[in-house]
Amino acid sequence: MSLPQAATAPAIPAPVSSGVSNAKLGIWLFLASEVMLFSTLFTSYVVLRMGAASWPRGWEALNVPLATLNTIVLITSSVSMVMAYARAVQRDLPGFRKYMAITIGLAYLFLIFKCYEYGSHFEHNEWPSTSIFHAVYFTLTGLHCLHVIGGIIVNSTLYWMSGKNFDHPLFLGRVEAAGLYWHFVDIVWIFLFPAIYLI
Amino acid sequence: MNDAAAPHGHPPPNVKLYMMIFAALMALTVLTVLVSYLHLPRSLGIPAGLLIAAVKGGLVAAFFMHLKGEHKLIYACLGILLFCALGFCLMPLDVHLVRQESLHAPVAAQVAALSAERR
DSSP states (O other): OOOOOOOOOOOOOOSSTTSSOHHHHHHHHHHHHHHHHHHHHHHHHHHHHHHOSOOOOHHHHSOHHHHHHHHHHHHHHHHHHHHHHHHHHTTOHHHHHHHHHHHHHHHHHHHHHHHHHHHHHHHTTOOTTTOHHHHHHHHHHHHHHHHHHHHHHHHHHHHHHHHHHTTSTTHHHHHHHHHHHHHHHHHHHHHHIIIIIIO | OOSSOOOTTSOOOOHHHHHHHHHHHHHHHHHHHHHHHTTOOHHHHHHHHHHHHHHHHHHIIIIISOOTTOOHHHHHHHHHHHHHHHHHHHHHHHHHHHHHHHHHHHHHHHHHHHHHHHO
C-alpha cells in the first residue's frame, strides 16, 4: 500500500547532543516508569495467586468473548495510530485526522465494552471487595482503563491542535510520542488479556 | 520498503509492514483464545499464554513503536528497565522458596525430636 506523494515534514535538528530528541527520551523514560508501575501490580497478582487456596479460571468468572473483542479493538486502534503517524510524516492533514479520529473512536469503543463488562459484574453483586480475584481484576483493568482515558485526552488534543499546528516543527514529534504511549497501552492489554481472562 | 522519507530523528513509516504485523497480531490473538479453550493444565497453559503475549508485545514494540533500529540511548534505558523487571520476576520465586521452607520447618522439627529420643 503506498501513500500519495507529498512533501515530507521539515527537518528538525535533534535538540540534544545524544542524538535523541528531548521529547522521545522523555516519553521513553515516562514509559519506563509506567512499566515499573504495572510490573509491581503484576508481581503482586502472581504472589497473591500463588498464595491463594483456589483461584477461579478466567472463563468461569469473566466475559472472555467480550474481552477478545476488546483485544481486537485495541490492536486495530494501535494500527490506526501508526497510520496517523505515517500520514503526519507525509504531511497529509486529512489522512492524519481520519486515522486519529478512528483511533479515538476505537478507544471509546473499548471503554464502552469495558463499562458493559463492569456493569454486568455489579449486577451480579461482584465488587473489588468480593474476593482477591475480583480485587486484582478490577485494579489491573481499572488502571488500564485510566490509561486509555489518558490516551483519548492526548489524541483528542493532537486532533484539535492539528488544525492550526500541523506544520509546526515539533508537531510530528508530539504525534510520535503520543503513538509510543498508545502502543504501550496496547502492550499492557496484550499481557493483561491472557493473564487475567485466559489462564 | 519505506513509503516516505521521515525527517531527521523520526522513524520512517512502512505501511505494508504495518499491515503484515496487524495480520500477525490478529492471528496470534485467535491462537491465544484457541489455546485457552483447550483447557490445558496450568503448568502448560500459563507459559503458552504468556509466550504468545510476549511475541505479540514484541511485534508491537519492534515495529509500531519502531524499537527495531532505535537509537542506542533508548536501548540503554530499556536495558536498565529489563534488569529491574528481572528483579520483579525473582520476587514470586522468593515467596515460593520461603513457603517451601515454612512447610519443611515442622518436618525438620519432627526429625530433630526423633533424633533426640534415640539418643
